[in-house]
Amino acid sequence: MNATAGKLLRPGGPDERRAAVLAWMVVIQALCALFFIGDVVFDLYAGDGQAPGHLWLEGFVALVLVFGLGVLIVELRQLLARMERVTASLMAARGEMAEVIEAFFSDWGLTPAERDVALMILKGFDNESIAGIRGRAVGTIRAQSAAIYGKAGVDGRTQLLSLFMEELLAEPE
Amino acid sequence: MSMNSGGRPGARKYRVWDPLVRITHWGVALGVLLNAALTDPEGTLHEQVGYVVLGLVVLRLLWCIVGPRMARFAAFPPSPAAALAHVRDMLGGDRAVHLSHNPLGALMAYNLWLTLLVLSITGIMMGTVAFFGVEWVEEVHEAAYGWLMVSVALHVGGVLFDQWRTGVPLVRAMIDGRKAVARDRPVK
Numbered sequence: 530m531n532a533t534a535g536k537l538l539r540p541g542g543p544d545e546r547r548a549a550v551l552a553w554m555v556v557i558q559a560l561c562a563l564f565f566i567g568d569v570v571f572d573l574y575a576g577d578g579q580a581p582g583h584l585w586l587e588g589f590v591a592l593v594l595v596f597g598l599g600v601l602i603v604e605l606r607q608l609l610a611r612m613e614r615v616t617a618s619l620m621a622a623r624g625e626m627a628e629v630i631e632a633f634f635s636d637w638g639l640t641p642a643e644r645d646v647a648l649m650i651l652k653g654f655d656n657e658s659i660a661g662i663r664g665r666a667v668g669t670i671r672a673q674s675a676a677i678y679g680k681a682g683v684d685g686r687t688q689l690l691s692l693f694m695e696e697l698l699a700e701p702e
Numbered sequence: 703m704s705m706n707s708g709g710r711p712g713a714r715k716y717r718v719w720d721p722l723v724r725i726t727h728w729g730v731a732l733g734v735l736l737n738a739a740l741t742d743p744e745g746t747l748h749e750q751v752g753y754v755v756l757g758l759v760v761l762r763l764l765w766c767i768v769g770p771r772m773a774r775f776a777a778f779p780p781s782p783a784a785a786l787a788h789v790r791d792m793l794g795g796d797r798a799v800h801l802s803h804n805p806l807g808a809l810m811a812y813n814l815w816l817t818l819l820v821l822s823i824t825g826i827m828m829g830t831v832a833f834f835g836v837e838w839v840e841e842v843h844e845a846a847y848g849w850l851m852v853s854v855a856l857h858v859g860g861v862l863f864d865q866w867r868t869g870v871p872l873v874r875a876m877i878d879g880r881k882a883v884a885r886d887r888p889v890k
Contacts, residue, residue: 548720549721551721552720552721552722552725553721555722555761556726556729556758556761559757559760559761560758563753563756563757563760564753602764602768605720605722606770610770612717613717613770613771616717
C-alpha cells in the first residue's frame, strides 16, 4: 500500500541530499574557521615580528571564512524551512483529499465494504490484489466494483479516477 | 480511512533531526570516544580532537539559536519542573511522544553540552603558560571527565529506555533524521 505514497519526500530525495551536503560544508568550514582564527590569535600573541601586512591578510581571510560560513548557515536554514513547508502543505492536502473522497463516497451511498474496495481502486490495486488483501473471491470484488461504478455513474476504473483528478485540477471558482 | 504515508505499517514518520544536528551529534560522540579511550592525554592528537569537539558543540549551540524549529532551545527549554511532570506522566501511563527531546532528555542535552564546554575550556587552560601545571584546573578536567562518562552512560540508558517505552526507534532517528511514531500515540 506504500508503493505509491510519499515519493516526493522520501529519504534521499534531492532536497534531502542538498541539505546533507550543505550541513557537511557548514561543519567542515566551521572547523576550518576555528583552526585558522586560532592560528591568527596564536600568531598575534607570539608576535614574532611578522610583517603587519601578513597579519592583515590573515585577518581578512578569517573574515571571509566566517562570512562564507554565515552564508552557508542561512542557505541551509532556508532549505530546511522550505522542506518543512512542503511537508506541512502535503500533509494538509492529504487530509483534505481524504475529506473529498469521503464526501464523494457518502454522496454515492457506498456500503462500508464498497468504501474499502473503492479506496483500494483509487490507490491503483487491481481486482486480484484487492481480493487477496480482503480475503474474498475475485468474483465478489468484481461485483462490488461494478456496484461502485454504478453508484458513481461511471463506466469503469479510469473514469472513477478522473472524477477525483477533475476535482483536484479544477479552476477555483 | 487509512492514508499510510510510508515506513512501518501503522507508523507516522516525522522529520525531526536535520543533517547538521546529526553530524554534530555523531561527531561529538566520535570525538569523546577517541579522547576517552584511544588518544594519549598528554599528546597533541588529544588536544586537536578536543578542539574539534569544542567547535562542534559551539556550532550546535549556535544552531540552537538560528536553526530550524526542532533544533532550537525553544523546542526543549531546560526545565526541571517539566522533567518532573514528564516523570509523573510516565508513571501515570501517558502514551504521548515528544517530537524533539522529551523534558528529561533535554536536561541531559544541556548537561552534556555544559560538561563538554568545561572539559574543553579546562583542557585548553592546561596547555597555556598561565595555567600549566595548576592543580585545580587539572582536577576540574578530571572531575568533568568522570561526570561525562556517567552522563554518557545515563544518556545511552535513557535513549534505550525511551525507545522501549514509546516504541519509537530513537537511534534510527539520529541516523536518518525521522521519528517513526505509532499511529495510536499522540505527539507533543
